[in-house]
Amino acid sequence: MAKTRARRPPATAFVAAEEELQPGAALFPWSTMRLTPPTAAAVALFALLVRVLVSLGSYSGQGTPPMYGDYEAQRHWMEITLHTPAAEWYRNTTANGLAYWGLDYPPLTAYQSLAHALLINASLPQSLALSSSRGFESHQSKLLMRWTVLSSDLLVFFPAAIYFVWVYFQRNVGGDGEERSAPWFLAMILLNPSLILVDHGHFQYNCISLGFTLGAIAAVLSRNDFAASALFSLAINHKQMSLYFAPAFFSHLLGKCLRRKNPIFEVMKLGFVVIGTFALVWWPYLYSIDSVMEVLNRLAPFERGIFEDYVANFWCSTSVVIKWKRIFTIHSMKFLSLITTILAFLPSFVRQLKAPSDQGFLYSLLNNSFSFYLFSYQVHEKSILLPLLPASLLALQEPLLFGWLMHCALLSMYPLLCRDRLLLQYGAVLSLFGLIFFPPHGNHVTKADKLSTKEKALIALGLSCSIVLHLVYLCFQPPKKYPFLIEALIMFFCFSQFVAFTIYTNIKQWMLLDCSSWAVRVKKDL
């Protein structure tokens, strides 16, 4: 910590900082710039408390037979991994009917299910009994399931977030001459309302894959490329959706290797780490090509169509005008979405390859994940969590953009969370985020008086649109002819915002000055 403090420029024109100099003022997380162990602990414990409180709410598919929802899927995977050998997890057998929530995530998710199953089995075995436990719901089993998510979050995402913030300030990623509050930054990453609602409300384990990704990002920033490769491989092996970030990692690491003495040797070293990690995770399936293909087929459910529900991406939004599903076959649709996705992330990719920089890396993570969210195959609403992660890492550089994006992301999941009966939690967590985003005395990054009248008017317009959409969805019965009219309106609104973001952040990434690029930094260090 001492090092961080020494590197930081003195903060002056900032109210909280002035108060810091006052003798006897309490240095609470919202009124100090420094991240000391007690402040970090306070922020982390508060973030944990919010998660525990959200987990009191209902989960997806609560009390809705015969298929239930994501909660039942996770419970079912625990049941399967506990009672069948690893080789049969992805195979249709009498014990493991794949039609009923068959496992469709990579092996690390299966191992995680097994670990949790062993814990739950010790105290409540009937909730995981083979076949007979389908749709098992009880107060105690809900509690235990919730605690497995909480502990995963605490073990993976929290350390990664603290590590990232520490590295961010140690390496001075944001650049010099900027006044920044480290506890606020940590709170923005940890109190991500979308992530909290999906993981601890709706019920998923995104905290694990996103936590590994966050750890990998921090490792990249701290120049520990091997750890980064290993951690990111783990993230991919937990949820294949982590591939949204793959081009960013690939281009950044490759770009850096190309600037070293022996580029081919460096690339090979990283390649070995990746292959080694993958081999370790896939070990039970490596005995034959068939078994690997069996798993891979489960991971790519192309038959489920290009999009699900009303997701605010390109295919779903434009399908109102162009009926993509009718015009193209699944095969050509796959190809089309692949091409558009690549085209969308190509600028950011090229930029990182040519001039890899720390800040550019964070922007390219955002741009890559957004291009996947907008154009790739089989996207659902919850995938917005992936672009949100790098956006939260840019909270100090683009505070308003981040705040607005968070709000749009929440809005895009609003119908989903309403279906899960999480409206109360949604409102409370959204307000909490707003309050912490604007701490008392005003954080410099969020100070409203910096904005011009035009910008203020734009924000007011956007906010009122969103409030109207929220209320209309709750109170207004859509006409029978268009039962999903309001969902579609929410989708259009969010899609327009997301597209605007992507364009802006792509431009921003290209405009980043070359002097901050990694190559120059290395020369300086030498």
Add this chain to the structure above:
Amino acid sequence: MGEAEWLWAVATCVKALLIPTYRSTDFEVHRHWLALTSALPLARWYSDASAPCCPLDYPPLFAYFQRILALPATALGGHPSALLRLAPSSPSSAPLPVLIYLRLSVAVTDLVFLLAAARLAHRRLPPARRRLVLVLLLWSPALLIVDHIHFQYNGYLLGILLLSLSFLEEGKDLAGGLAFAVLICSKHLFLVAAPLYFVYLLRHYCRGGSWEASRRFLTMGAAVGAVFAAAFGPFLYYGQMQQVLSRLFPFGRGLCHAYWAPNFWVFYIVLDKVLSFVLLKLGFDIPAPKASFTGGLVGNFSQFAVLPQVTPLITFLLVIFAMSPCLIKAFQKPQPKHITRWVAYAFTCGFMFGWHVHEKASLHFTIPLALISVDNLDDARHYFLLSIVSCYSMFPLLFDLQEYPIKVLLLAIHSILMWIGFSSCFRVGVAPGGTKTNNSSASNGKQGFIGKFGTIYLLGLLGVELWGQLLHPYIFGSRLPFLPLMLISIYCAAGMMYSWVWQLMQILKCS
């Protein structure tokens, strides 16, 4: 948005998230009162015995408050039938709208608490200390546990108490006295501080020549009398006074509640048990006590085997005796700057020696003491310990696994914030009180701030919790279920005893 409002708003978000948590029978009691006061005529409020679970046993102003709370519910329509139904129902099966309505009513009436806290903090404290006191008050974990999980309206009542204290500190004695009258007409547990208020107001407000003094005395008497008349008058008119008083003071209850509040009587009971055990072993013939002390049921008088029996009168005299130092001080030299300390001490005495005390009553002095905790390092040290003990002693209120992480996290966050706040407040050489403080206290780690004794005591607290949660079930299984609770009571009682002695010393010291 000022800092006080911001803190309150953040707390309100947490309170909203607490809506689905466990609620005790107090939830049903308050719901029933809402139904009772809106359905029955005033004359029958205190005589209605249709629901044996929850007879109205708060003073009339609280009953009026419940009547007002029922008004928006009847106006809104929605589910008035479920909310305002006289028939008793289980708190865990309350329909969602009822739950949300009642929970939010607690959160909204907390505005009184915010108002009082902000008023006090802004008038009394230097800006640097304000933030810390506001955090201690508005984010009090004990208040969250009792009001927003267990379910009561303490925030609103303590808000009135704080308002009264802030008036007194500013020298506005009439307003202070009036607020206190409102408070005891809302919840008579606050009556404990009445002797102190009487002495203080008599000496501080009713001063001047004999003519001026008696004029002031009559003014105060008239003001307080008016509050009481407004509260009790209607019941007097309907000839219900006897009934009201018998509901308010049910001395048929035992000395201790089902879960022993951590006070003096815990030691008395334990001593009795030990003595009777020893004497039995030595061959003496001792009649075994008929009722268990842990019963705490109505009409169940607690019996001691060896030590003298305790009656309500004895506890009353003991409370007055324990309070006498601050009464004498207030009589000799009534000073507004000491009133908060004195009132807190009076409530501590009531808590330590009172009849049938609930563990929740420790809020009555931990909340006012937060105001003076920033005065100097010694006060801060004492408050750090007291507030943790007070909150921890409320843990047994929430016994379900679901709330376990919530209560632990609430206490942990509170402790860390206190730690950050106090150590940054007192890191400078000289505190405003003029006391020389330990310069390296902040860098010294925890020991520098709370001292060796405090550290060992708090570690012991952790040990008690670990015993109750892990070791006890492991060793004894489901046998002796009262042992962990007893351990918490005894251990917290030791901390409370220390706090009582410490407060007494402070009062004796400063003249």
